[in-house]
Amino acid sequence: MEAQRQNRLILVPCPFQGHITPMLQLGTILHSKGFVITVAHTKFNSPNPSQYPDFNFLEIPDGLSDLNVSSKNFVSVLSDFNITCKIPLQEALTQMVKTDGHLEKINSIIYDEYMYFCNDVANHLQIPSIILSTSSAANMLTYQAIPRLVKDGYIPLKETMLLDPVPELQPLRFKDLPFSNFTDSDGLLQLISEAHKTRTSSAIIWNTAKCLEQTQLAQLGQGYHIPFFPIGPMHKMVPPSCNNVLEEDHKCISWLDKQTDKSVIYVSLGSIAFMDEKEIVEMAWGLANSKQPFLWVVRTDSGIDEDVIKKLPESFEETVGERGCTVNWAPQKEVLAHRAVGGFWSHCGWNSTIESVSEGVPMICQSYFGDQKVNARHLSQVLGVGIQWENKLERGEVVQVEIVIRRLMVDEEGKVIRHKAKELKEKIELSIRQGGSSSSSLNDLVNHILLS
Ligand code: UDP
Numbered sequence: 007m008e009a010q011r012q013n014r015l016i017l018v019p020c021p022f023q024g025h026i027t028p029m030l031q032l033g034t035i036l037h038s039k040g041f042v043i044t045v046a047h048t049k050f051n052s053p054n055p056s057q058y059p060d061f062n063f064l065e066i067p068d069g070l071s072d073l074n075v076s077s078k079n080f081v082s083v084l085s086d087f088n089i090t091c092k093i094p095l096q097e098a099l100t101q102m103v104k105t106d107g108h109l110e111k112i113n114s115i116i117y118d119e120y121m122y123f124c125n126d127v128a129n130h131l132q133i134p135s136i137i138l139s140t141s142s143a144a145n146m147l148t149y150q151a152i153p154r155l156v157k158d159g160y161i162p163l164k165e166t167m168l169l170d171p172v173p174e175l176q177p178l179r180f181k182d183l184p185f186s187n188f189t190d191s192d193g194l195l196q197l198i199s200e201a202h203k204t205r206t207s208s209a210i211i212w213n214t215a216k217c218l219e220q221t222q223l224a225q226l227g228q229g230y231h232i233p234f235f236p237i238g239p240m241h242k243m244v245p246p247s248c249n250n251v252l253e254e255d256h257k258c259i260s261w262l263d264k265q266t267d268k269s270v271i272y273v274s275l276g277s278i279a280f281m282d283e284k285e286i287v288e289m290a291w292g293l294a295n296s297k298q299p300f301l302w303v304v305r306t307d308s309g310i311d312e313d314v315i316k317k318l319p320e321s322f323e324e325t326v327g328e329r330g331c332t333v334n335w336a337p338q339k340e341v342l343a344h345r346a347v348g349g350f351w352s353h354c355g356w357n358s359t360i361e362s363v364s365e366g367v368p369m370i371c372q373s374y375f376g377d378q379k380v381n382a383r384h385l386s387q388v389l390g391v392g393i394q395w396e397n398k399l400e401r402g403e404v405v406q407v408e409i410v411i412r413r414l415m416v417d418e419e420g421k422v423i424r425h426k427a428k429e430l431k432e433k434i435e436l437s438i439r440q441g442g443s444s445s446s447s448l449n450d451l452v453n454h455i456l457l458s
Contacts, residue, residue: 035243119202135206185198342365354392
């Protein structure tokens with residue numbers, strides 16, 4: 007079913023890279039199905055409208071200035087958005103309706119699961135609402151399990167049980183739960199419980215595919231009473247576009263062009279996690295000694311000394327020569343699709359995860375916090391397309407870095423993992439083709455929106 011052009015959707019992304027990207031991809035997909043798209047966004051990390059000439063953009067005054075977000079204040083910043091943005095969004099939409107007289111034509115508000123205040127706004131305006139979950143189904147299962155784990159006395163987590171398997175969530179161990187190493191775990195549990203509630207929303211959209219999380223999606227279905235639509239990986243359904251908060255450095259593509267097929271290990275930790283200077287030094291030597299070509303994203307917005315790589319001893323430069331390329335921010339999807347890339351050392355954010363498996367690139371999984379730990383376990387233990395790195399990057403780990411890179415890139419073990427990654431890529435391609443599971447789910451979603 008194709009929507010008529012007067013059908014409008016309001017999309018409300020959570021203003022972080024890993025959340026903005028899938029929401030804009032969803033907008034592009036639904037626009038291609040005939041909907042008019044308005045993106046209501048915070049001032050903080052606002053998207054670039056010039057990249058999306060077909061969308062309307064509506065700024066929600068977020069009342070928060072000079073935000074510097076890290077894993078330490080992530081939870082409180084998200085909670086604050088849910089307080090400060092509610093009335094401004096309500097007023098902005100009311101105003102929009104008055105000016106355009108279009109209330110009856112707003113089909114739905116689609117909001118990121120962490121922007122849960124939107125449910126109240128939708129109810130106030132008597133518009134249906136739908137949730138977009140930008141993380142994995144496996145991660146959502148851990149949210150769903152929290153009340154049970156509290157009831158059975160497992161939460162608060164105890165140091166002594168961190169390596170034990172979580173009942174009914176194997177292969178996850180307690181240390182893999184998204185809230186296990188958070189300084190503000192009470193705050194996170196509170197946020198998770200809010201994000202997990204479906205309130206009065208009519209459906210949930212997932213940026214995942216059945217072939218990636220069949221069991222987890224089936225299990226989730228038992229806990230929800232509203233339909234859900236796994237329509238991912240969405241980045242494979244839209245033309246490439248740039249909606250990055252940081253500027254992409256394309257010099258790495260011409261560097262990749264000079265490398266042999268599947269020889270390069272790409273290293274990136276996404277937009278929030280970062281290595282401190284000591285870890286960077288360990289990583290640098292591990293990469294140098296691995297003898298593999300490497301492309302490394304070292305973000306200078308993370309507070310580290312911009313020249314940390316340049317300050318390494320001359321012997322580093324002598325060892326690496328032209329074999330290494332570092333950038334502040336890479337065109338990641340293009341990088342992962344490049345023939346020269348043979349492995350991805352990743353923090354396992356969900357977008358990086360699906361971008362990598364969609365290109366058949368096997369991974370070294372170094373998770374930091376939140377859902378990354380669940381994804382790392384899923385990639386290594388369930389899908390078999392990654393090796394989990396659980397060591398700390400402390401002095402003396404250089405040898406381990408070198409060994410794990412060679413395990414993935416050179417050894418027999420790596421060949422088996424690469425083969426599985428290739429098979430998974432093929433399954434993903436089938437799922438987004440006409441008649442595939444994600445493509446059919448998308449058609450169901452469009453029908454759902456039009457009939458709500
Ligand atoms: N990304 C990028 N260039 C980089 C690093 C990351 O374009 O140098 C993109 C990546 O393609 C992904 C997003 O940033 O779409 C990161 O999202 P993810 O969920 O993996 O991690 P987060 O940043 O939310 O921790």
